[in-house]
Amino acid sequence: DSGVTQTPKHLITATGQRVTLRCSPRSGDLSVYWYQQSLDQGLQFLIQYYNGEERAKGNILERFSAQQFPDLHSELNLSSLELGDSALYFCASSRHPSTDTQYFGPGTRLTVL
Amino acid sequence: KNEVEQSPQNLTAQEGEFITINCSYSVGISALHWLQQHPGGGIVSLFMLSSGKKKHGRLIATINIQEKHSSLHITASHPRDSAVYICAARYNTDKLIFGTGTRLQVFP
Numbered sequence: 299d300s301g302v303t304q305t306p307k308h309l310i311t312a313t314g315q316r317v318t319l320r321c322s323p324r325s326g327d328l329s330v331y332w333y334q335q336s337l338d339q340g341l342q343f344l345i346q347y348y349n350g351e352e353r354a355k356g357n358i359l360e361r362f363s364a365q366q367f368p369d370l371h372s373e374l375n376l377s378s379l380e381l382g383d384s385a386l387y388f389c390a391s392s393r394h395p396s397t398d399t400q401y402f403g404p405g406t407r408l409t410v411l
Numbered sequence: 412k413n414e415v416e417q418s419p420q421n422l423t424a425q426e427g428e429f430i431t432i433n434c435s436y437s438v439g440i441s442a443l444h445w446l447q448q449h450p451g452g453g454i455v456s457l458f459m460l461s462s463g464k465k466k467h468g469r470l471i472a473t474i475n476i477q478e479k480h481s482s483l484h485i486t487a488s489h490p491r492d493s494a495v496y497i498c499a500a501r502y503n504t505d506k507l508i509f510g511t512g513t514r515l516q517v518f519p
Contacts, residue, residue, distance in 0.1 A: 300455070329505075341497065341509040354505045386452060395505045400444070402454040 301325065302391050302403035310409045316377040319406045323370055323391030329353070330372040331392075331400060332364055336385035347372055348395050379410045414438070415500050417510035424517045430485040432513045434498035443481045444499040444507060445472050454497075457483070488517045 301324035311317055323330050332344040334357075343356035347366035358364075361379075366372045376383060386405045392398040414437045424430055434443065445457040458465050458472040460481070465472050469488075474481040485492055493516050499507040 331505075331507075333507075340511050341499070343506040343508070346505050356506045388454060390454075399456045399459050400507075401456060402446075404453055407452075 300401040300403065302327075302389060302401050304387075304389050304403035304406050306406060307404065308407050308409075310411065311379060312411055313379055313381060315379050315410075316375065317379065317408065319374040319376070319387050319389075319408075321372045321374070321389030321391075321403055323372070323389075324401055327391035327393050327401070328370065329392045329395045329398075330366055330370070331390040332358075332372070332374050333388040333390065334385050335388065335405075336382075341388075344374070346395065353395060376408070381410050384408055384410045414508050415498060415510040417498055417513050419513060420511065422513055422515045424488050424515070426489055426517055426519050428488050428517075430488050430492075430515065430517075432483045432496050432498075432515070434481045434483070434510055436479050436481075436500040436508075438479075438502070439476075440479075440500045440502055442501045443474050444501065445481075445483050446497040446499060448495040448497060448512070450494065457496075485515075490517045490519055493517050 303322045305320045328349045331346045335341045344358040346354040364374045388405045389403040390400040392400045416435045418433045442461045447455045469486045471484040495512045497512045498510045
């Protein structure tokens with residue numbers, strides 16, 4: 299158990315819908331990272347927050363947004379969902395960016411029908 | 412174009428064998444991560460290194476900065492080592508660029 303929690307574990311929805319994925323980092327970790335893992339693209343970095351502020355942005359679509367709240371939990375919002383958004387979404391956390399190991403959550407499996 | 416290349420893509424071994432997985436990256440990095448993804452999907456961070464060598468139990472990770480190359484070694488492999496091993500390079504920003512992974516199967 300990494301100490302990072304993600305909810306829900308599974309999510310099935312329809313095209314055009316909007317969903318919110320939630321992540322709670324390990325106690326004391328200030329940095330949260332979001333990753334997408336799909337069959338054709340592998341693991342891809344989406345976005346990183348550090349102590350409430352966006353710190354780095356990767357291949358995140360405009361239909362996707364994220365935020366980190368004052369209690370350090372983070373949410374990833376996916377809207378206007380398409381079939382190709384079906385993937386595993388991982389959250390990871392670390393104490394500080396750049397220098398620390400990242401601890402991964404169990405992931406949320408999103409299926410868009 | 413993926414800036415991180417892993418080899419081999421698939422690897423089959425008998426229990427007890429010494430295993431090596433390779434990772435090459437294209438330009439200078441600030442750190443190299445090795446991750447393990449279990450069949451159930453969970454990801455565990457194994458190593459983060461920027462120089463030299465690190466060891467944890469039967470796992471050893473090395474990095475050669477000049478050659479832009481890292482290796483993950485597993486000594487005395489065991490069926491429970493069966494997983495996908497992924498290397499990821501961290502460049503100047505904090506974002507990780509991932510390799511495509513090496514699927515390892517260890518048979519008894």
